Amino acid sequence: MNDKFEQLMREFRKVNLGTREKETMRTHIAAFVTAHPRAKRMPWIMHFTVWRTSFAALGVFAVLGFGTSYAAEGALPKDLLYPVKVSINEKVRGFVAVSPRAQAAWASRKVERRLEEAEELASQGKLDANVKMELESRIEDNAKEADELIAQLDIEARAEASSELESTLEGHERVLLQISKSDGESASSTLDFAGVVKKQKRAVKKERSRTEQQIKSGVQKEKAAEMKLRAVERQIETVRENVGERAEEKLSGATELVSEGKAKLESGESGEAFILFQKAGREATKARIEGRAKKELKIEVDISLDSDATTTIDD
Amino acid sequence: MEPEEFLRAYxxxxxxxxxxxxxxxxxxxxxxxxxxxxxxxxxxxxxxGGDVKNIRAFLYRVAHNLIIDEWKRKKAVSLEELAEKGFDPKDDNNVDLANVFDAREAAKVLELLDKPYREVVVMRYIDDMSPKEIARILGETENTISVRIHRALKKAKELLNHE
Incomplete structure (x- = not known):
């Protein structure tokens, strides 16, 4: 009996779609596939297994998926996906930074991400009191983390990383000051915010200066100066490619400083050379930031803007 | 998976x-x-952005879930009626059954089986899946599935005897 039943069940395997039915269904499915293309090519970061593992561990994988995290990268405070950007994406990118140098660089980059968010909101007149408070608090936390990580690096790396962070803070402070001049809705809170950024910059500047002095009087200064020269020349090249119009004008400060530094190097004053190359690097970073502000936010930072001369509430 | 590969799977x-x-x-x-x-x-x-390692198993799992949804929503038409219609012959895809009466019997028995039994019988004998594959799709252990298939066939036998 069972054999018969099983046999008949097997007969039922011959039941198929009709040829036309199958073709029609294929047409519908092909149209669906075309209408729903695969998610955009994901940033390199998304292909790391550790990213997926972290995601799963945080228990959100099944809910969010890759597409959402990728979309979250453009989120600003108050956007629905902002928590994904800061709590998940940034945490995961932190896992991928392996060396102490990479970790310090990522921590500094997080500070910059907050500054970019502030700029974008400020340029739209949306930097209100609540958002300002949230961003200030996040910047303080991120900057503290960056400081701690930078402090653990060897001396040359420390000098470089703190120089980079200082110039990042200064560059964005200048952009924010420029925005605050526009008399927009959030002009005064933008100015306040610039003051907060300035405070952070001063703290980092102090550390950077101290480290540079140590290098200046140290034994490895020649090697440090040569390495720094190569690094800053590469940096200037990269910025030149990306900054767009008026690149030479924006980079003139940096290129001049490199020439001065080379002269010092030739005359045996490697310590001085190192310090000049660091300064050149800071100028290049500011040029990058101002180039980005022009491209993304249509903000042209006045070349004569002197952030140290501007009074803020904290002064 | 690229669109071309997906359509080949179709x-x-x-x-x-x-x-x-x-x-x-x-x-x-x-x-x-x-x-x-x-x-x-x-x-x-x-x-x-989802990763599909085994497209066949994935398709069956999705189909299974859709079927469950459908059962909840709708009362299924009698399988016996289906057998009487002769499986709607289309083009060259007629079911060539030596004995239509047998087919109706089998269809009736299938319908009379409780859903969990019908499910495993369809998957085992019509879909030609191994108990292991069935277990994976239904989220059960292989042992549970083997036992269920055995009981389903036993029940089918009883029903056929009573016909």
Whole structure:
């Protein structure tokens, strides 16, 4: 009996779609596939297994998926996906930074991400009191983390990383000051915010200066100066490619400083050379930031803007 | 997975997925709709960045879930009615059954089986899946499935004897 039943069940395997039915269904499915293309090519970061593992561990994988995290990268405070950007994406990118140098660089980059968010909101007149408070608090936390990580690096790396962070803070402070001049809705809170950024910059500047002095009087200064020269020349090249119009004008400060530094190097004053190359690097970073502000936010930072001369509430 | 590869999977598995839906839902049109939705949902998952390691197993899992949804929503048409219609012959895909009476018997028995039994019988004998594959799709242990198949056949035997 069972054999018969099983046999008949097997007969039922011959039941198929009709040829036309199958073709029609294929047409519908092909149209669906075309209408729903695969998610955009994901940033390199998304292909790391550790990213997926972290995601799963945080228990959100099944809910969010890759597409959402990728979309979250453009989120600003108050956007629905902002928590994904800061709590998940940034945490995961932190896992991928392996060396102490990479970790310090990522921590500094997080500070910059907050500054970019502030700029974008400020340029739209949306930097209100609540958002300002949230961003200030996040910047303080991120900057503290960056400081701690930078402090653990060897001396040359420390000098470089703190120089980079200082110039990042200064560059964005200048952009924010420029925005605050526009008399927009959030002009005064933008100015306040610039003051907060300035405070952070001063703290980092102090550390950077101290480290540079140590290098200046140290034994490895020649090697440090040569390495720094190569690094800053590469940096200037990269910025030149990306900054767009008026690149030479924006980079003139940096290129001049490199020439001065080379002269010092030739005359045996490697310590001085190192310090000049660091300064050149800071100028290049500011040029990058101002180039980005022009491209993304249509903000042209006045070349004569002197952030140290501007009074803020904290002064 | 690229679109071309996905459509090749359609060419390969469309009939099997349709058949699976057909014997569990007892309605040809509904089975077609469900089969189509199985593929579109699978593609949506892939398009959104989902990783599909075994497309065949994935398709069956999606189909299974859609069928469960359908059962909850709708009362299934009698399988016996289905057998009487002669499986809607289309083009060259007629079921060539030596004994239509036997087919009706089998169809009736299948319908009379409780859903968990019908499910495993369809998957084992019509879809030609191993107990291990069935277990994976239904989220059960292989042992549970083997036992269920055994009991399903036993029940089918009883029902056939009473016919």
């Amino acid at each position: 060419d390969k598995y469309a009939d099997a997925i349709f058949r699976h839906c057909y014997f569990r839902l007892s309605d040809r049109e509904l089975a077609q709709d469900t089969a189509q939705e199985t593929f579109t949902r699978t593609w949506k998952y892939i398009a959104d």
